[in-house]
Amino acid sequence: MRIVYTPKYDLPAHYLGRGLHPFDLRKYSRAYKLIREWFGRRLGDLTIAPPRAIHRDELLLVHTAEYLDKLRAPAYLAQAVEVPLVAKLPAWLTDKLVLRPMRWATMGTVVAAREALAAGLAVNLSGGYHHAKPDGAEGFCSYADIAIAVAMLRREGLLGENRRIAYVDLDAHQGNGVSHCFLHDPRAFLFDVYNAGIYPAYDRLARERIDCDVPVWPGCRDDEYLGHLHDRLPGFLDSIVRGEPVGLAIYNAGTDIYAGDALGGLSISADGVLERDLFVVDQLRQRGIPTVMLLSGGYSEASHRLVANSVRRLIEKHAQPFDAT
Numbered sequence: 571m572r573i574v575y576t577p578k579y580d581l582p583a584h585y586l587g588r589g590l591h592p593f594d595l596r597k598y599s600r601a602y603k604l605i606r607e608w609f610g611r612r613l614g615d616l617t618i619a620p621p622r623a624i625h626r627d628e629l630l631l632v633h634t635a636e637y638l639d640k641l642r643a644p645a646y647l648a649q650a651v652e653v654p655l656v657a658k659l660p661a662w663l664t665d666k667l668v669l670r671p672m673r674w675a676t677m678g679t680v681v682a683a684r685e686a687l688a689a690g691l692a693v694n695l696s697g698g699y700h701h702a703k704p705d706g707a708e709g710f711c712s713y714a715d716i717a718i719a720v721a722m723l724r725r726e727g728l729l730g731e732n733r734r735i736a737y738v739d740l741d742a743h744q745g746n747g748v749s750h751c752f753l754h755d756p757r758a759f760l761f762d763v764y765n766a767g768i769y770p771a772y773d774r775l776a777r778e779r780i781d782c783d784v785p786v787w788p789g790c791r792d793d794e795y796l797g798h799l800h801d802r803l804p805g806f807l808d809s810i811v812r813g814e815p816v817g818l819a820i821y822n823a824g825t826d827i828y829a830g831d832a833l834g835g836l837s838i839s840a841d842g843v844l845e846r847d848l849f850v851v852d853q854l855r856q857r858g859i860p861t862v863m864l865l866s867g868g869y870s871e872a873s874h875r876l877v878a879n880s881v882r883r884l885i886e887k888h889a890q891p892f893d894a895t
């Protein structure tokens with residue numbers, strides 16, 4: 571198992587301010603620090619830092635050039651990340667403060683996907699920008715890291731052209747950007763449990779693309795949520811492993827399903843989030859599918875602790891060489 575992380579993932583809270591958006595701009599480093607408190611320096615043996623941010627030619631594997639140019643305009647970016655202050659800053663500064671950390675995180679997802687193929691399981695402590703479309707940013711997502719990672723692995727020959735992708739999205743919001751990126755790609759199989767009463771409920775095309783569509787409603791609690799997951803995920807995975815081999819699974823593990831999250835609208839307990847994460851990774855590992863886990867959304871003060879808890883248990887369970895040292 572590998573953890574992919576760099577302090578460069580954090581957005582500079584002192585510039586953008588807290589409270590402008592419910593997003594914890596330092597969720598990534600706070601989660602990593604907590605995990606390091608448990609494992610000490612040994613965590614370094616499992617940690618890989620992305621060597622650089624993603625480049626424009628790599629973004630162009632999924633995004634249009636027109637879109638990447640449009641993203642440079644602070645007014646457009648402000649709308650996408652839902653922080654009005656961003657519209658008032660010069661373009662060079664918004665690139666540095668907002669987009670560059672996301673380009674590091676996107677490279678982190680690519681590195682984590684490569685590591686998943688080599689080690690079986692990798693967690694990128696950021697990424698999961700599941701609302702980003704080939705030609706548009708929304709919902710705090712600028713770069714379609716999931717589709718970019720898949721495209722890069724295919725280009726590098728690490729993932730065969732016919733290999734299937736299992737995408738499991740358990741963020742509270744429907745992963746509409748991922749649906750659009752894979753709209754005409756029959757090699758990607760999409761499983762999505764989401765709150766049907768919140769954004770992006772209008773995106774019908776995205777919902778129709780989901781292969782296993784599991785909408786839940788606001789206030790959904792542990793029993794119902796985990797019941798759906800236990801009922802539907804094993805059958806979904808069994809159905810896709812029967813065809814061409816599944817080369818990679820991407821698990822978008824948003825913690826905004828947690829009760830009290832500012833945006834998710836669901837009522838899942840901390841124990842429920844942990845049970846969910848362990849169940850999904852177990853199901854994928856049982857079937858021998860290389861798995862990359864991404865953080866995606868999570869807008870409560872507890873988000874970094876929920877992430878750290880799950881990663882801690884995954885390390886204890888799946889990092890055997892680590893335990894032996």
Ligand SMILES: [Zn+2]
Nearest residue numbers: 741742743867
């Ligand atoms: Zn979300």
